[in-house]
Amino acid sequence: MKANISHLRELQAIDLKISTLDKEIAAGSAEIDSRRASLDGHKEIIVQLTEKIAANDQRRRELEAELADEQVRIKDRQAKLMNVQTNREYQSILKETEDGKKVNTQREEAVVQLMEEIEALNAKIEEEAKICDEDEKMLAEDVAAVEKKISQFNTEKTKILKTRESKASAVTASLLKKYTAIRDKRNGLAIVPVTGGVCRGCFMNIPPQLYNDLMKEDKLISCPTCHRIMFHEAETEEV
Numbered sequence: 001m002k003a004n005i006s007h008l009r010e011l012q013a014i015d016l017k018i019s020t021l022d023k024e025i026a027a028g029s030a031e032i033d034s035r036r037a038s039l040d041g042h043k044e045i046i047v048q049l050t051e052k053i054a055a056n057d058q059r060r061r062e063l064e065a066e067l068a069d070e071q072v073r074i075k076d077r078q079a080k081l082m083n084v085q086t087n088r089e090y091q092s093i094l095k096e097t098e099d100g101k102k103v104n105t106q107r108e109e110a111v112v113q114l115m116e117e118i119e120a121l122n123a124k125i126e127e128e129a130k131i132c133d134e135d136e137k138m139l140a141e142d143v144a145a146v147e148k149k150i151s152q153f154n155t156e157k158t159k160i161l162k163t164r165e166s167k168a169s170a171v172t173a174s175l176l177k178k179y180t181a182i183r184d185k186r187n188g189l190a191i192v193p194v195t196g197g198v199c200r201g202c203f204m205n206i207p208p209q210l211y212n213d214l215m216k217e218d219k220l221i222s223c224p225t226c227h228r229i230m231f232h233e234a235e236t237e238e239v
């Protein structure tokens with residue numbers, strides 16, 4: 001049983017190392033993902049701003065066409081004014097001309113406003129493009145660094161997994177199954193030391209009789225509270 005415990009402890013140390021590596025790899029990937037998402041966000045803003053500019057430009061062209069049409073109508077009316085017979089007709093054409101001029105002034109103001117908006121939007125696009133450029137450069141460097149780290153972790157993990165295979169084969173199939181089941185259920189920790197009568201997995205006291213059995217090291221004993229496999233470890237002196 002002593003040998004089994006020692007194999008399991010080695011296996012546990014290896015598995016903790018693997019889980020640490022997995023966490024590092026995941027953290028590196030997550031960081032890259034979040035940076036990419038932020039960059040995509042800026043790119044999306046540029047797309048939206050560009051669409052807004054296109055819409056403003058379309059409206060500006062419509063207004064300019066309306067302006068030109070109105071201009072033609074105003075000229076026609078002015079020509080007609082020369083040949084009117086009655087004062088009533090004269091007043092009516094004059095009013096239509098004035099109304100047309102008024103509407104055209106409004107159109108001109110709207111065109112100026114649209115052009116100002118387009119200018120502001122273009123400035124914003126330039127700003128966003130600059131951010132994108134900088135982000136892209138930094139991201140490329142950081143991605144290369146993180147990918148290098150991940151590849152190192154993966155190489156290390158492959159080596160450790162090989163060691164794990166040989167360690168796992170030293171343990172009986174049923175014990176390995178038990179170890180794996182506890183590890184899955186208990187946050188990656190299946191075998192824990194007991195010091196001063198306390199299980200270091202759940203920090204609960206274990207009954208004195210169980211503690212005595214544990215000292216004998218002749219059978220596998222599980223913690224009554226967290227069900228992890230326990231082994232006795234001499235108390236280290238507190239500094």
Ligand SMILES: [Zn+2]
Nearest residue numbers: 199202223226
């Ligand atoms: Zn426990």
